[in-house]
Amino acid sequence: MLSAKLIMLKRINSLYGLRFIFFIPFLILIHHSEAQDNSPYSRYGIGDIVPSTNIISRGMGGLSAGYADIISVNFNNPASYSLFQAFQEANSKKLASGRVVLDIGTNFESRTLREPNNTEKFTANNALFSYLQVGVPLKKNWGISLGLRPVSRISYKISRIELLIDPQTQLPIDTAQTLFSGDGGVFLPTIGTGYKIKNFSFGVNIGYMFGKKNYSTKRGIINDTVQYLLSNHETRATFGNLFYNAGLQYDIKLADQFELTLGAYGNFKRELEASQDVIRETYYQDAITGDTRLDSVFEQTNIKGSVIYPSSFGFGFTAKKNLLDPKKTGWIVGVDFVQTKWDNYRFYGMKDSVRNNWELRVGTQIRPILQKGFFSRIFYRAGFFTGTDYIKVKNKLPQYGFSFGAGLPLRSSDRFSVNQLTYLNLAFEYIKRGNNDNLLRENLFRLSASFSLSDLWFFKRKYE
Numbered sequence: 001m002l003s004a005k006l007i008m009l010k011r012i013n014s015l016y017g018l019r020f021i022f023f024i025p026f027l028i029l030i031h032h033s034e035a036q037d038n039s040p041y042s043r044y045g046i047g048d049i050v051p052s053t054n055i056i057s058r059g060m061g062g063l064s065a066g067y068a069d070i071i072s073v074n075f076n077n078p079a080s081y082s083l084f085q086a087f088q089e090a091n092s093k094k095l096a097s098g099r100v101v102l103d104i105g106t107n108f109e110s111r112t113l114r115e116p117n118n119t120e121k122f123t124a125n126n127a128l129f130s131y132l133q134v135g136v137p138l139k140k141n142w143g144i145s146l147g148l149r150p151v152s153r154i155s156y157k158i159s160r161i162e163l164l165i166d167p168q169t170q171l172p173i174d175t176a177q178t179l180f181s182g183d184g185g186v187f188l189p190t191i192g193t194g195y196k197i198k199n200f201s202f203g204v205n206i207g208y209m210f211g212k213k214n215y216s217t218k219r220g221i222i223n224d225t226v227q228y229l230l231s232n233h234e235t236r237a238t239f240g241n242l243f244y245n246a247g248l249q250y251d252i253k254l255a256d257q258f259e260l261t262l263g264a265y266g267n268f269k270r271e272l273e274a275s276q277d278v279i280r281e282t283y284y285q286d287a288i289t290g291d292t293r294l295d296s297v298f299e300q301t302n303i304k305g306s307v308i309y310p311s312s313f314g315f316g317f318t319a320k321k322n323l324l325d326p327k328k329t330g331w332i333v334g335v336d337f338v339q340t341k342w343d344n345y346r347f348y349g350m351k352d353s354v355r356n357n358w359e360l361r362v363g364t365q366i367r368p369i370l371q372k373g374f375f376s377r378i379f380y381r382a383g384f385f386t387g388t389d390y391i392k393v394k395n396k397l398p399q400y401g402f403s404f405g406a407g408l409p410l411r412s413s414d415r416f417s418v419n420q421l422t423y424l425n426l427a428f429e430y431i432k433r434g435n436n437d438n439l440l441r442e443n444l445f446r447l448s449a450s451f452s453l454s455d456l457w458f459f460k461r462k463y464e
Contacts, residue, residue, distance in 0.1 A: 038124050039111060040156050040440060041391045041433075043215065045345060045354045046186050046309075047154035049390070052076055054131065055105045055450035059405020059427035060363025061383020063334045065316035066249060066263035068201075071407075071421050071454045073103045073133035073145050076314070077247035077265040078203030081194030084135045084143030100137070105130035105450035112443045116436040128153070130448060141196035145205075151186040154213060164221075175222040186211030188243060201249040209272060209309065210240030213347070229282040229294060237347075239274035239307045243267070257328075258321045266313030269344055276303040276348065308346040314338035316361070326370035336361040342390040355396070359387030363403075379407035381427070395438055401431035407452075421454040 042048040056072050057064045068080035084101060107128045114121045131149035138144060158180045164173045187210060194203030216234035247265035254260055280298040283291050318334035338361070342354040363383030368376045382404040389397035405427035426449055433442040 038113070038122060038156050038158070039442070040113070040158055041389075041393075041397070041442070042152075042154045042156050043180070043182055044352055044391050044393070045152075045342065046211065046213070046307075047152040047184065049152050050128075050150050051107075051130070051446075051448075052151075054103060054133070055405070055425040055427050055448045056381070056407065056452075057363075058429060058448055059381035059383065059403055059425070060332075060334070060361075060365055061385045061403055062359070062361040063316070063318065063336055063363035063383060064263075065247075065265060065314050065336045066261040066318035066334055067332075068249065068261070071101065071423055071452045072425070072450070073101055073135045073147065075131070075133055075145065075147055075149065075190070075192070075205065077249065077263055078145070078192040078205045078245070079194050079201040079247040079249040079263065079265070081135060081143040081145050081192060081203050082141050082196035082201045083194075084137040084145075100454070101133075101135035102453040103131070103133040103135070103450060105132075105448060108447045108449075110445045114441045114443075115439070116441065130450070138193075142193070144191065144193045146191050148187065148189045151188050151209065152211070154182050154184040154215075157181040161222075177220050177222055179218040180215075181218075182213075182215035184212040184214050190243075194247075199251040199253075201251075202247070204244065204246045207243045208240060209243040209270070210238075212236070212238045230284060231297075232279065232281050232283055232291070234279040234281075235276065236279075237274055237276040237307075239272040241270060241272040243270055243309075257323070257325055259319070261318045261320070262315075263317065264313070264315040267311060269311040269341070270309045272307040272309055274305045274307050274348065276305060277301045278303065303348075305348040306346070307348075308344060310341040310344040312338070312340040323367070329369055330367040332363075332365040334363055338387075340390060353393050354390050355388075355392040357388045357390040359385055361385045377409050379423075381405040381407070389433060393439060397434050397438055399431060399433045401429055401444075403427055403429040410451075421452075423452045425450045425452055 039048050051058055051062070053062050053064045053076050054072050054074060056069070057067060057074065057076070064074055064076040067074055068083045070083055074080040107130050109128065110123060110125045112121050112123045129150065131147060133145060133147035135143055135145045160178045162176055164176055165171070166173050188207050190205045190207030192203060192205035194201060214236045216232055218230060218232045220230040221228040245265060245267035247263065249261055249263045252260040252262070278298070278300045281296050282294045284294055285291055314336055316334060316336035318332055320332040322328040322330040337358070339356065339358045341356055343356050345352065345354050361383065362385070363381065365379055365381045367379050370376055384402045386400040389399045391397050405425065408424045408426070410422040410424055426447070429446040429448070431444040431446070433444065434440060
């Protein structure tokens with residue numbers, strides 16, 4: 001009897017994954033492009049919060065507390081990392097398979113701003129990097145994940161022209177033009193692990209949260225006869241520190257192929273070390289060289305301080321049935337509730353115009369009975385979410401939205417095969433932010449796309 005063990009690396013068809021890896025630098029360059037979102041609300045706090053879920057979850061309204069699968073990385077709840085490993089029997093021989101997941105996402109956004117009782121509007125279109133995640137199994141019921149994703153984005157440029165009035169005569173003097181602008185945002189690279197014991201899974205992410213917040217106010221006097229100097233009030237800050245979050249999931253079998261998963265995740269308040277430059281100067285504009293400083297009125301650099309990032313928690317459930325039976329319709333339905341304590345946010349001791357916020361998310365996914373047609377191989381998703389934004393300028397900023405999505409197979413192999421699974425996941429979101437009681441109303445259309453590659457990169461066979 002001949003006995004041998006053979007450890008094989010991932011097959012040549014993994015070149016599909018390599019093609020997308022070479023595409024990663026392009027996605028990151030997209031995020032750092034000079035395109036302006038021009039979202040005035042990004043002036044406050046750490047900016048506009050970008051979606052904190054993967055593309056599959058976005059198609060279901062952001063559902064993530066109790067969600068886990070083998071074709072994507074649910075970085076919101078690291079307890080889901082325990083699902084990366086898959087063990088199966090093949091021809092009466094044990095086949096221990098390691099299912100590695102590569103999940104890359106990007107966004108295409110169209111943002112429209114309107115003032116109440118004003119028919120004029122401003123629209124900006126952008127393509128932005130969303131996330132890069134890799135899930136790797138270590139052994140049965142134990143996996144790790146490495147990833148990079150943006151947390152927030154600051155991007156605005158607003159011009160205001162006003163008439164200056166003499167306070168004594170109440171007669172107009174001159175016209176002033178003010179330009180408010182800002183850029184920056186927060187990024188979070190992480191490494192996490194998840195482990196499952198019977199029906200209970202738990203996991204943790206450890207990362208380094210870092211970012212920058214730059215904003216300036218440039219002001220000039222428009223006069224036909226007298227030339228006034230232009231002024232610039234600018235503040236530039238960078239910050240960063242270690243960041244942790246953890247998650248739990250518990251599976252409850254209710255009936256044959258009918259399961260309920262309870263989930264929870266969250267993070268504690270963190271203090272990020274910061275350095276700030278404050279500049280007050282006069283300058284002049286040149287069509288070729290741009291803005292050139294004339295005189296420094298006040299300048300202080302490398303001011304040490306801190307940024308307090310608040311605690312957050314979310315919990316919910318998913319109910320799922322017939323997910324592994326191709327002869328029956330499989331479905332998932334779930335609910336999440338998320339709250340963040342933004343009242344604890346501080347920027348160099350200042351609270352800013354932010355408040356505690358909450359969000360309720362409801363979502364579903366349907367998988368048809370497997371047939372010969374392409375459309376029976378698609379995962380169909382839909383969701384809804386509502387809550388309050390964390391920005392509060394004078395009045396509360398309500399928001400709500402809906403989403404729908406689809407998982408499109410890119411390979412002709414059986415979707416339930418233990419071999420390579422490659423999906424293009426799409427999510428369309430419509431988000432309405434604010435109403436006539438707010439200074440601005442914002443409508444956002446977001447098309448998100450991700451490539452999910454789940455493959456057996458290594459496995460161990462026994463031959464007898």
